[in-house]
Amino acid sequence: MQIVYHLIVFYLTCHLIWCLFREKKFWNQVSVALVLIMFLLRLFLIK
């Protein structure tokens, strides 16, 4: 089950990073970066 969790979170994290580089508006980029923090914490099973 942990592998499934990791795969889902990894996919979404990659998608967020892709969005971060694709996004043109600064505040949208900031929003993506903030969401990314939570996904990284989840990806490494910290929180």
Added chain:
Amino acid sequence: MRNLKGNFVSALLLLFAIAICFLSALKFLSMQKKEAIFPSRGLTSRKMLSSYFPELKKTWGDTDVYLYEGQEKGGNLLILGGAHANEPAGFMSAVLLIENIQVSTGKIIIVPRANNSGFTHSQPQEGNPQRYSLESPWGRRHFRHGSRLTNPVHQWPDPSIYINPAGQKLSGADSRNLNRCYPGKKTGSLTEKIASGIMELIKKEKIDLALDLHEAAPEYPVINAIVFHENSADLAALALMELQIEGFEFRLEASPLNLRGLSHREWGDHAQIMAILLESANASHGRLKGKTSPALIVEGKDKNYTKAAKLGRLFVPYDEDGIPLKLRVARHLAAVKSILSNLEELYPEKRIEIKNMPSSSELKKVGIGPFLNPPN
């Protein structure tokens, strides 16, 4: 050029996210570190719960078990603190016993962090502090304020409806509530395995009486209570009378037959032992509280609760002085003492004699700090 500029900002923001993640990870991971407990000289041995139930080895459910064995044979007592890691009076009572007692007759086994995984995270959406601290003659000691439930990092996902090992239907999150998972399941979830481990401990150590120390909100009806399995009805009733003579008001609550999975019900039914759960009133646990701060946990003062008490909405007396941790621990220890003195009265062969147990009057007077041991 514009694309390059956009990528530069993105890379900076990515670095910012990684830096914030790193800093918060340090904070979150610090919660996994156990605070030291300095046992008294009376400690006979220290084990891990996995020595009774090896499936728990190298999991976050494995936890310390402290054994105090007297020279003379007598009864065997189990004291469980920290089944809910956000109920500090249960945990602190266990710590005070570990750091002070000596047993001359019988055997006492203390598990201060029954749900060790619950201590590794905080209750979500509560804004709870990570730690509270107590002043002792040897300096300030910090203690974790954890969560009622097992850390979801250690047990995931929650089912929509949880059917516990005793067959009771509960909300999904209760699958991570140790005090809903008894008698446990050897091949079940982490929380069910912890419950199994405690059941194995009860059986292998031939426990006669087990006490589970808890706290609840002042607006919750089962509060300042002794909840007893029918096996321990006489013992609980006698202890209650003694406590009332000493000036402690307690409610006597019979363990409901149709509420399954709780310690007092399943320990009694499955291990045929005397099982009692103790509840004290904790304002930081309730729904009416203001900001949860370390001061609220330790001093137990909250103006919303004072107002609620004046409106008659609480099940315990509550005034401007609040219900401090030292009083909640004093109540637990007074109850333990009273239960043990009446155990001897009812079953002389199961006598348990303890020395150096902090008295409730001293605790109320000088607080918890002076009873904590120096670091060694």
